[in-house]
Amino acid sequence: MKSFLVPPQISFGPNSLDYLGTLQGERAMLVTGGSSMKKFGFLDRAEKHLTQAGLSCKIIDGVEPNPSVKTVLRGKEEMLAFKPDWIIAIGGGSALDAAKIMWVFYEHPELNFEDIIDVFSIPKLRNKARFIAIPSTSGTASEITAFSVITDSEKKIKYPLVSPEIIPDIAIVDPEIPATMPPHITANTGMDVMAHAVEAFVSINASDYSDPLALRAIEMVFEYLPLAVADGKNLKAREKMHNASTLAGMAFSNASLGIIHSLAHKIGGELHIDHGLANAILLPYVIQFNYQAAAEKFSVIEKTLGINSLANAIRELNQKINIPANFKDIDWLEITADYFEEIVDRMAQNALQDPCTLTNPLQPTVGDMKELYRNSFYGVAAQ
Numbered sequence: 001m002k003s004f005l006v007p008p009q010i011s012f013g014p015n016s017l018d019y020l021g022t023l024q025g026e027r028a029m030l031v032t033g034g035s036s037m038k039k040f041g042f043l044d045r046a047e048k049h050l051t052q053a054g055l056s057c058k059i060i061d062g063v064e065p066n067p068s069v070k071t072v073l074r075g076k077e078e079m080l081a082f083k084p085d086w087i088i089a090i091g092g093g094s095a096l097d098a099a100k101i102m103w104v105f106y107e108h109p110e111l112n113f114e115d116i117i118d119v120f121s122i123p124k125l126r127n128k129a130r131f132i133a134i135p136s137t138s139g140t141a142s143e144i145t146a147f148s149v150i151t152d153s154e155k156k157i158k159y160p161l162v163s164p165e166i167i168p169d170i171a172i173v174d175p176e177i178p179a180t181m182p183p184h185i186t187a188n189t190g191m192d193v194m195a196h197a198v199e200a201f202v203s204i205n206a207s208d209y210s211d212p213l214a215l216r217a218i219e220m221v222f223e224y225l226p227l228a229v230a231d232g233k234n235l236k237a238r239e240k241m242h243n244a245s246t247l248a249g250m251a252f253s254n255a256s257l258g259i260i261h262s263l264a265h266k267i268g269g270e271l272h273i274d275h276g277l278a279n280a281i282l283l284p285y286v287i288q289f290n291y292q293a294a295a296e297k298f299s300v301i302e303k304t305l306g307i308n309s310l311a312n313a314i315r316e317l318n319q320k321i322n323i324p325a326n327f328k329d330i331d332w333l334e335i336t337a338d339y340f341e342e343i344v345d346r347m348a349q350n351a352l353q354d355p356c357t358l359t360n361p362l363q364p365t366v367g368d369m370k371e372l373y374r375n376s377f378y379g380v381a382a383q
């Protein structure tokens with residue numbers, strides 16, 4: 001038996017943030033990251049809607065890019081004191097991920113972080129509050145998924161936490177919010193969406209339920225990402241990319257991912273390369289590696305798009321949105337070939353053990369992972 005789980009409500013399109021004005025409740029805890037939601041006025045707008053609906057509001061801000069256990073515990077204490085019946089996360093993937101786990105500890109203050117690390121170990125939620133997620137980037141899709149990544153900064157370990165309990169109750173996908181992203185972030189996060197959709201479509205856990213969502217997301221990224229990068233004010237392109245992110249999120253939250261993500265997680269960690277940028281560079285190389293193992297699936301994508309080669313079409317898309325063809329050509333990355341050779345074995349080993357490797361259509365060896373790293377670093381096209 002398989003199940004397909006998504007939030008019960010997705011409100012989307014321009015002005016969907018206004019939905020907050022219809023909430024019924026007493027207290028809303030808003031959780032956000034740095035200053036951008038405040039700076040662009042979305043936090044104030046959210047607060048205004050909630051106040052008009054008769055809710056009192058409190059804000060937890062300053063959630064950092066890789067949210068830590070410490071931040072999550074700070075949020076827990078604030079929630080225990082304020083007693084919200086709605087938790088509303090607004091911001092990038094980090095703010096949403098952190099708010100999910102603050103919610104877990106608010107509902108179950110007796111738990112320690114170690115108690116929720118195992119898959120499906122999070123107990124039943126929604127005894128105290130319900131959860132709304134409002135993404136500010138079109139990429140991670142935390143508004144949809146059963147995942148959260150929290151970092152233990154003392155042990156320097158990132159923990160991917162998984163439970164259907166942390167799928168938000170309501171996702172608000174308002175395209176005006178990501179319209180403030182600069183072009184390079186639009187490009188990187190957009191290619192994260194592409195990687196989610198392609199990997200979900202060829203995953204060994206793909207299903208009739210996830211496939212149409214993944215396929216549509218791939219089409220939308222090809223059509224609208226170049227437009228959103230070229231003109232951030234193109235609200236139609238922003239809306240399509242925001243929806244594509246959510247569609248791809250519904251697909252990969254259920255079908256899981258593959259080795260683009262395994263490889264991106266480890267090279268991103270070692271060389272501090274943005275997640276979406278690493279995915280974008282790896283995409284064509286991994287597609288060529290996986291092609292024969294999922295030839296039928298890849299040809300469905302190619303037929304749908306009317307192209308001969310998905311790998312080549314992604315190379316062209318990367319070029320159009322100013323993403324380099326290989327890691328050594330990232331202009332700010334200053335590492336020597338010697339240093340890369342020093343770390344490639346460790347990265348390949350770790351990438352092989354990443355949970356995303358399990359659902360890749362072709363089970364790689366450590367040698368395969370090493371070759372994929374070398375090819376994508378130096379820019380050698382796989383055969």
Ligand SMILES: [Fe+2]
Nearest residue numbers: 140192196275
């Ligand atoms: Fe991703």
